[in-house]
Amino acid sequence: MEENFPTECNIFEDGDFWDRLHQVEKLILPLVKASITFVPENGREDKNETQVASTLADVVHTFNSVWHAWRMSSFPEAANFVEKRWQRYEHPWMILAFILHPSYTQEARAFLMKQSQEDGIFSAKYLANALLGYTVKYLASELTADPPLSIPVLKRQASEYMEKIERGEISSSALQMQKDWKEYWSFQTSTPELAKFALFLLSVPVQVRFLR
Secondary structure, eight states, X not given: OOTTSOGGGGGGGOHHHHHHHHHHXXXXXXXXXXXXXXXXXXXXXXXXXXXXXXXXXXXXXXXXXXXXXXXXXXXXXGHHHHHHHHTTTOOHHHHHHHHHOGGGHHHHHHHHHHHHHTTOTTOHHHHHHHHHHHHHHHOHHHHTSSSOOOHHHHXXXXXXXXXXXXXXXXXXXXXXXXXSHHHHHHTOTTSHHHHHHHHHHTTSOOOHHHHO
């Protein structure tokens, strides 16, 4: 170093400093991505039209991404903070949105398989029953519509859909041309009841301010 160079800057020659900075960057980057994932609460798109309104599924995906990144970092204990925060949001409502979002099919498969192997509380059977409860509560008008939404058919469609995801019969690669969940579910004519529920659930706005 030159004589007039500030001694405080000697740290820039320290390889350990850059290694630690890189590790901190690994912690920060997932948070940066999360901060630009969610749009304002009015749900409007950004001026450049590249950012669309977020879904409840995006919340689950973001938590999972941050947790995984922190767990694999040099500060794995930081993942505990994410787990504690997630406990405030872990709810069948959120999990169903995550599973029904076509962009997260691969992650949903891993989740469902783990639940089956560990006999977890969020099994496909449990989620199918929870879906019916939400339908009766929030889509009651559809039950008396013309044609009416059939509860038995909805349960069958939901169970079969999650079973197909778990078996790998519905993959993200097969959905690459239909990344927009509205487009995807609008064309699921073979499962109209499930499509109607999915379109409703994924349209529920995310309370960005509350999440932050």
